[in-house]
């Protein structure tokens with residue numbers, strides 16, 4: 001069956017509305033200024049879809065990009081006409097901020113987001129909530145979508161609470177858990193790239209793991225979810241974990257930099273990182289491959305491009 005046929009079948013099955021009427025409705029991207037939201041809006045618009053965003057930046061407000069601040073009471077906020085689907089990309093994403101300002105970040109990441117999802121579910125919109133591998137503590141390798149959650153950070157706890165609350169709504173909702181999503185302007189990696197190119201030493205953690213996926217792949221996963229409209233949890237991660245040290249070594253080799261410039265350090269000696277050391281992040285992605293037909297690029301490809309050709313992280317591999 002073609003993608004369009006699957007989409008049409010999925011729409012008529014789930015809503016009972018005519019395909020034509022449904023496809024005319026917009027897709028709402030909540031948090032259109034962020035890394036993922038911005039890339040998603042660009043990609044969906046380029047494919048000719050009717051896209052609405054939300055922003056909390058006064059200068060970016062327009063008819064297609066209404067104001068929405070999740071810190072404020074949004075129980076009476078409405079997106080205009082009911083969107084066909086909504087992707088929730090907004091939220092406080094700093095682990096440090098969530099840890100240090102629990103009450104303030106809960107207001108956005110739990111109350112604001114749940115209230116918005118309630119509104120969207122009541123409008124019968126299909127909702128995609130972007131969650132994270134951080135709902136797991138990293139003790140068990142490759143956790144599956146239905147494994148019990150076990151967050152070890154406040155950020156992960158907030159994601160897990162939202163997942164639990166929205167699963168009880170009985171609505172058409174998909175949770176996508178991503179591992180680290182890397183775009184062309186990632187601060188850490190572009191800093192390392194510049195330092196290595198100048199012949200300067202860098203100090204990657206030898207005891208902390210990542211399983212990065214390119215921004216373009218994360219956007220492709222969301223697009224496929226919007227097409228197929230699964231209900232439940234979808235995992236999207238790299239195929240394995242690497243330490244930051246291994247990532248730096250792969251990157252240095254791709255730049256032809258002197259390997260002696262990599263001088264690893266232990267994260268556990270740095271305040272704020274002590275609880276994150278030794279935790280694996282890669283997820284079980286068999287469902288992504290088998291049911292959605294998507295395979296992430298090799299970890300080596302992703303890391304080499306982070307260092308030597310970051311612009312490609314924006315483009316489909």
Ligand SMILES: NC(=O)c1ccc[n+]([C@@H]2O[C@H](COP(=O)([O-])OP(=O)(O)OC[C@H]3O[C@@H](n4cnc5c(N)ncnc54)[C@H](OP(=O)(O)O)[C@@H]3O)[C@@H](O)[C@H]2O)c1
Pocket residue numbers: 031032033034035036037055056057068069070071072088089090091092093108130131132133177178179180181182
């Ligand atoms: N990037 C990753 O590696 C990764 C991995 C796993 C899961 N995720 C999840 O994916 C989602 C998108 O991540 P991202 O990397 O695109 O994050 P991001 O770049 O930090 O963007 C977050 C967006 O949320 C908006 N926002 C923050 N507070 C808000 C509030 N009170 N009201 C309304 N909007 C608010 C921000 O607005 P401003 O631009 O105005 O600040 C920004 O547009 C997040 O839920 C994140 O937890 C990301």
